[in-house]
Structures are given as C-alpha cells and as structure tokens.
Amino acid sequence: MPPRRTVALSQELIVTACLELVESGGPGALTFRNIGRRLGVDATAVYRHFRDKDDLVRALADRLYEEALAGFAPGEDWLDTLRDAAMRVYRAFAGHPQAAVLAASRSTRREAEINAIEVLLDALRQGGFEPPEAARYERALGDHVLAWAAFEASFVMLPPEVREGDAGAPLVYAAQSRERYPRLAECAPHLPPVTVPQFETALEIFLVGLRTLAPERPSDTEPVTPGPVTPEPVTPEPVTPEPVGTEPVGQG
Template sequence: MDIDKPVDKASAPRRRAQGLTREVILEACLGLAAGTEPDALSFRKIGKELGADPTALYRHFADKDELLLALADRVIARGMDGYGPGAGWEASVRELMLRIRASFLHYPQVATLAALRVTRQEGEREFIEAMLAALRQAGFGKREAALVYRACGDFVLAWTGFSAGLLLLGEKSAQDDEAWVRSYAQEPEGKYPLGTGSVEAMAAVQDEENYRFALDLLLGGIAARLVR
C-alpha cells in the first residue's frame, strides 16, 4: 500500500454497503431496537450502525414500512423458536402468548410498531398455525376458533405494545404511579374512599403480573365457552 496516497473516505461507506444483505440489516436493527433510545430505527441511525449510507437500505427494502414488518416477523419467529405443543390446548395457548410477549419485549422499539400491524410472513404464519391447532384441539369449530384466535392475537399484541411503551418511558412510568398515589392524598377526606383505600395496591401491581392475571381471565373465559 502506498502510505502517501490519500484515503478515499467516500469509498468506505460504498465498500461496506456492498456487503449488506437483508440478514445483516435486520440483525443490526434488532440490536438498535433492544435499547430505549427514541427513534432508534430511523434510517440515519441504522445507516450509522451499519457504516453505510442510509440510502443503501433501499437496495434491500422498498421502504421503512417493509423493513419494520420484516423486523416484527423476525421477533415473532424468535419467540416461536423451540416451541412445542403443551399437554393440552390451554397450556399451548398460554405458552404461545407468553413466548411472543417475551420476545417482543426484548425489542420494545419493534413492539410498539407491531401492535397495529400484521406481517404476512413466515414467523407470523407459524404462530397463527400453532394457535389454531391448539384451539381446534380444544374443540372449537373453524369459525369460533378464528374468533378466539383474533381475541388472543389482539390481546397479546395490544398489551405488549402498551408494555413496550412503558419500557420506553423509563422512569417516567414509575413517576406517574407515584403521582397517582399522591393525587388521592390531595382530595378531601371521604370523597373517593374506595380509590383512596386501594390506590397504593393498584399502583404496586407490576406490568408482568398484570398481564399474567389478565391472561388467566382470558383463558378462563375461553374455557367457559367450551362447556356452554
């Protein structure tokens, strides 16, 4: 190498961009999505993480929406990795809904975006297939299994999107709970006796505990439909 020859700095991003693949981009994005930095999945930040011009991403994804849906599906697929049906339908559905939630909460930036979308890709299809298999095993017919699946799918996505939002809020979430408790102390004595007596207990409920309790209620309701 001629040490006196100036380095063409502009060529470095181009050389790195030549090594980009969908897989490399998705893995870099998941690394960014695991944090709580605002707007971590902007093309500018993704490009910086990859050491490439952000426009290079468009060679592999038509737009940011396509990239985000691919990320969401990758997170679902990771949640499904290693899954096997449980001893009965309820154990299977519970396991699936805990797996997908846990996977998304590793990547809160993706979870907040995925709550309103369907990916239409392999990971999502595996999850749907496993859920429907468990519900058909329970004894639901085609139509009712579809209804129950939608209730379960929307439940886990909506709740997990909410939980991811709390993670991204960080300390502000705990501060909100503290302010909630204090607000009752400022009310005239006896104005809200039930709320005043319960607010500390309500604020102390942790998000994961709350999710699992609500999941128990949901599964109990589903089971009740089987014995009508």
C-alpha cells in the same frame, strides 16, 4: 473519505442492524441512511432487500415473532399451549420496547407471524372450537397480547421523572377519603404499582373465558362402551273373553 467495506448483505443482517438501531436510538433512528451507515454500505444497497421503511418495520416485527417461538413446543393441554405461546410473544415484544412501539400494531405477513397464527389456531381447534370461532378468538388473543406489549413499551419509553410520578399513584389513591371511596380504601393496600406489569393476570382472565366458551369435546368425558342389549320382558295384557250367547230372535 475512507472506502466503504464490502458487506454481504442479507435480510437477516439488515433486520439485526435495524433492531440494534431502534433499541439504541429509538424508533426515529430507523432510516435507510442510518442502516447503511451502521452496516458500512450505501443506503441504496438496503433498498435491494427492502422496498421501503414499512417493509423494514414488518420484517422487524417478524424477527420478534421468530425470537418468541424459538424452541417452542405445544403443551399437553390446549390452554397450556395458548398460555405459553402468548407469554412468549408478549415477552419478546415487551423485551424490545423501542421496536414494539413500531411493530406491535403491524401484521407482518411473513413466516414467523404465520407460524404463530397456526400455533394459536391449532390449539383452539383442539379446544373444540369450530373454524369460525377459532379464527375470531385467535385474532382477539393475538391483539390482546400485542396491545399489552405496546402498552408496557410506551410506559418504558416515558421520561424517568414521569415514570416515577406514575409509580407513586397507589399512594395517592390510598390517601383518598374512606367515606367517599370505601372500596378504594379497602383495596388500596393491594393495588399493584404501575411499574409491575399485570399481563399474566389479564391473560388468565382471557383463558378462563375461553375455557368457559369451549364446547365439550369427546375427550372431556369418559368413553362409554355399549353393552349387550337385553330386551325388557313384555307382559301381555289380560284378555277378557266376550260372553257367548244366543242372539235374540226377533218377534214377528
């Protein structure tokens, strides 16, 4: 057996190997033994950096967040910031479908995910939401993005013949009875195939909802500069003088 080569292990190096393993061999390939074999080290060396597989999965998820936010800068408008950040995270996870199946449902509790949460919260606060609403909507948007990425990833992982069958679904819908399904008949020519992701459409619907819910901010209206106050003239009411006369004298 050839001697193992000396490798200066680091968490970054291990996570890179994990991503390569998962993308080439699927989620089941992520084992400490496979990682050690890929890096040319004993599997026990990996345990010095990650205590268990769950720790590895969370680090893998954080790598996708890091990839998503590389070069990110907030937009001029808070909705533009949300849109850009959401699209970046979606593309990073959907672009690594094998890893997304493992990682999309996890909270990493690491730096890159924390940065992503801060970006979304800051945009929502700029939109005028108070902290309780900003926290709730950040969670909803984050889950929305990751759920779509996981959905797309699970479709990509289906056997080719299954994907081909699903891709023909619109043709089946279009062949249904017009009398029984009149709305389906009129919309059938416009039904997108399942192979064409609809995340951007779903995201726009979500953002429209947020814009509707956003409270009006001072920056949304033209500033009003108070001018000098001129008191309105006061017209005195006419005074009717009481008649002056002689008091009646009693008769005695």
